[in-house]
Amino acid sequence: MPFSPSRRALLAAFAGLATLPYARAARAQTPAQGKITVAGWSKPISEITNLLVEPDKGFFKEQGLELVYLPGAGGGDAIRNLLSGQADVAFTDPGSFFMALDKGEPLRAIYDIYPQNVFNVVSLKSKNITRPEDLRGKRIGVYSLSSGTRQNLLVLLHRAGLTESDVEIVVTGVLNFAPLIQGQVDALAATDTGLLVGRRRGLGEVNVIEVRDHLNISSDMFVVRESTYQQQQPLLRAFLKAYRDSAVWMMANPDEAATLAMKRAIDGTDRDMNAAVIQLRNAAAQAIPGPDGARRPLGAFDMAAWQQAANVYHQLGLIQRPIDVSRVLDMRLLPEAINE
Structure with a gap:
């Protein structure tokens, strides 16, 4: 059943878009683009339900992608799995990202998953x-x-x-x-x-x-190797479109997400707990408004806040070299507004 105008408006507001044709029957088939492996910082837990429901919802399939989730034990683990070639994208935290850059690893962040520090x-x-x-x-x-x-x-x-x-x-x-x-x-x-x-x-x-x-910086983002960024931009665009759609779905349908988490998440046996966790993650995913109060699209980086964070990491001695975030944060692959 197509969404009502009010539901469409809600989804568009979440995504920072003018319109978002979200009725599944209306989506055009996308040519197959290939498999994409995400190295996570955790096992498949309820707070990443929007990724785990791919067998049920098919957000990535509709973009021509086969999604594989590679569990990890921390953001540094996700970075290591990325650098070893076991994954195409790392779901990681800013500290792990900064420390890898400090060691000279050629990385680029392409989507701010949780702009709020959790x-x-x-x-x-x-x-x-x-x-x-x-x-x-x-x-x-x-x-x-x-x-x-x-x-x-x-x-x-x-x-x-x-x-x-x-x-x-x-x-x-x-x-x-x-x-x-x-x-x-x-x-x-x-x-x-x-x-x-x-x-x-x-x-x-x-x-x-x-x-x-003490330091209000994003909690997690998607990071790729520079070579992947340069060579696989269509694949990454499709991935970010699918992920953004999955995030918008979870914001608009937290009850359904909580129910599906019971089937897909290893810690999802308590539906009420799932609902509470999903509510927190939906809130953390909201983009922080810009200086003019305008809502940023989902996934957009607050460049000033990120530069401040990189400066603090350097000042505190957590990294040895200063980082110019404008060289390693990239929003050019973010999903753009879609016309009906």
């Missing part, structure tokens, strides 16, 4: 950890040593005049709050969805240090 550091109230300075001498859990949780923890430590040697970092795994609840760590570097899961699993009263209060 990272935090969580501790039980009894630990009295309320500021980054309070982390000195503490045992702190991270999802993995190559994850955005560790990169953002390093930012907080440097903001407080601390280094990694001032704390003990412990790998706890993704979305695992058991070590915190059981007292095995004093604090846990996590994400908004991780905190949500932890609270649903009996975390209790906690203090939360939000990284965005």
Whole structure:
């Protein structure tokens, strides 16, 4: 059934487009373009439901693509799988991206997945950890040593005049709050969805240090090798179009997404939990308005914010060389407005 005008307007607003012909029957068939492998930072979990429902919704198939998702354990893992040739696109975090660039890797970011910073550091109230300075001498859990949780923890430590040697970092795994609840760590570097899961699993009263209060930078983006960017632009355009359509679908249909996550996500057995996680990810995907208040299209980079973040990483010594983000962030492949 075609969408009503109000639904079309909603979808167009999400995508930053004038119109978006979203009725599936109206989509033109796209010639086959090939297989595309996405190296993820996680296993197939509910917060990436819009990717996982490809067998059900066929967003990538309609662009002539066969989508393959390669699980990982952190944004650094996604970058390594990209650089090794196992994947065409990395779903990774800014810290892992900056550090790879600092090592001279020829990479380019082509889509800002979550413009909002979703990272935090969580501790039980009894630990009295309320500021980054309070982390000195503490045992702190991270999802993995190559994850955005560790990169953002390093930012907080440097903001407080601390280094990694001032704390003990412990790998706890993704979305695992058991070590915190059981007292095995004093604090846990996590994400908004991780905190949500932890609270649903009996975390209790906690203090939360939000990284965005210290450095508000995007949480994840799509990154490709420079050679892929130069040689496979039609493939990448089709990929970004399909991904944007999948993101818009999840924003407009969170209930359906929560139901499908029960079938497709390894952590999706609780539909109410799925719905809450999807709501957080839909919010994080919203593009931050420009200086004039105008909504940016989904996937667009806030270049000023990204440059500030790169400068901070350099100033704090997390990377050794300054990065000019205008040379490594590219919006030329983003989906454009489509006329009916």
